[in-house]
Amino acid sequence: MKIDLSGKTAVVTGSGSGIGLAIARGLAGSGASVVVNSRTQAKADEAAASIVKAVPGAKVRGVAADVSSAAGCAKLVDAVPSADILINNTGIYESKDFFDITDEDWTRYFETNVMSGVRLSRAYMKGMLQRNWGRIVFISSESAINIPTEMIQYGTTKTAQLAISRGLAELTKGTAVTVNSVLPGPTMSEGVEVFVKNLAKQNGQPEDEAAAQFIKQHRSTSLIQRFASVDEIANMVVYVSSREASATNGAALRVEGGILQTIF
Structure with a gap:
C-alpha cells in the first residue's frame, strides 16, 4: 500500500519531539x-529541520503556540487557518497520588489534554466538512481503558478524548471526513528513554533489562513484552490519516501491544 497525502495540509500538535514528531515525519x-x-x-x-533532514524535499514549517490555552489555540489557527488533517497529540502526564491531585492539577490536565483537541477540532472541522474531506485523530492511550491508579487525572482525560472523538465522528455522517482515536501503550519516546536510563542507573541494570523489567512489573499483560517505538505508533496514525482509511470512522484503534485484555 502506498499512502500519498500530496496536496493535504496536516497540523500535528505537540510535535516537537516524541510520538508527535514521529507522526509529523511520517x-x-x-x-x-x-x-x-x-x-x-x-x-x-x-x-521541522530534523524532518527535512530525514525526508529530503519535505514541506514542513514550525509554528509556536501553547495549545493548552484558548489563546494558544487561537494563535495556531491564526497561523494556519485551514487544515485537511488534524492530529490532536498534545498531552501531559505525571505519576501523582490521587489525594495529592489538586483542583488546579485537574484543570491543567483538562485544558491541555482535552480542550486543546476540542478547540482545534472546532476550528478546523467545519472547513473539512465544507470541502467534504478531512481527518481528525486524537492520540489517546490504553490508560483511557486501564485507568492507572497512579495517574487517575491522566487516564480520565484520555477517556474523555474517546468520547469526544466518537461524538465528532457522528457529525461526519455521509461525508468523506473521519474522526478517530489511536490508543498507544508504553512507548519509547525521549521522555521514557530518560526514565528508563534513570531506572537502570538506580537499579544497577543495563537499560534494556530495566525496560523489560518495567513492562513485566507494570504492564504484565503486554503481548509484545516491550515498549513500542514512536514510529510504530506513527504508522497507525499515518494510515488512519490517509485516503485508504476512508471506511474507518468513529474508531478507537489500539497500538498498545495487547495490554488490554478485551476483544472490543
Missing part, C-alpha cells in the same frame, strides 16, 4: 505539507 514522508507545533519557535524549527 505524514511528511507521505507527501503532506506538515505544520509542526511546539510551545517555542526554536523547538518547532528544530523539529
Whole structure:
C-alpha cells in the first residue's frame, strides 16, 4: 500500500519531539505539507529541520503556540487557518497520588489534554466538512481503558478524548471526513528513554533489562513484552490519516501491544 497525502495540509500538535514528531515525519514522508507545533519557535524549527533532514524535499514549517490555552489555540489557527488533517497529540502526564491531585492539577490536565483537541477540532472541522474531506485523530492511550491508579487525572482525560472523538465522528455522517482515536501503550519516546536510563542507573541494570523489567512489573499483560517505538505508533496514525482509511470512522484503534485484555 502506498499512502500519498500530496496536496493535504496536516497540523500535528505537540510535535516537537516524541510520538508527535514521529507522526509529523511520517505524514511528511507521505507527501503532506506538515505544520509542526511546539510551545517555542526554536523547538518547532528544530523539529521541522530534523524532518527535512530525514525526508529530503519535505514541506514542513514550525509554528509556536501553547495549545493548552484558548489563546494558544487561537494563535495556531491564526497561523494556519485551514487544515485537511488534524492530529490532536498534545498531552501531559505525571505519576501523582490521587489525594495529592489538586483542583488546579485537574484543570491543567483538562485544558491541555482535552480542550486543546476540542478547540482545534472546532476550528478546523467545519472547513473539512465544507470541502467534504478531512481527518481528525486524537492520540489517546490504553490508560483511557486501564485507568492507572497512579495517574487517575491522566487516564480520565484520555477517556474523555474517546468520547469526544466518537461524538465528532457522528457529525461526519455521509461525508468523506473521519474522526478517530489511536490508543498507544508504553512507548519509547525521549521522555521514557530518560526514565528508563534513570531506572537502570538506580537499579544497577543495563537499560534494556530495566525496560523489560518495567513492562513485566507494570504492564504484565503486554503481548509484545516491550515498549513500542514512536514510529510504530506513527504508522497507525499515518494510515488512519490517509485516503485508504476512508471506511474507518468513529474508531478507537489500539497500538498498545495487547495490554488490554478485551476483544472490543
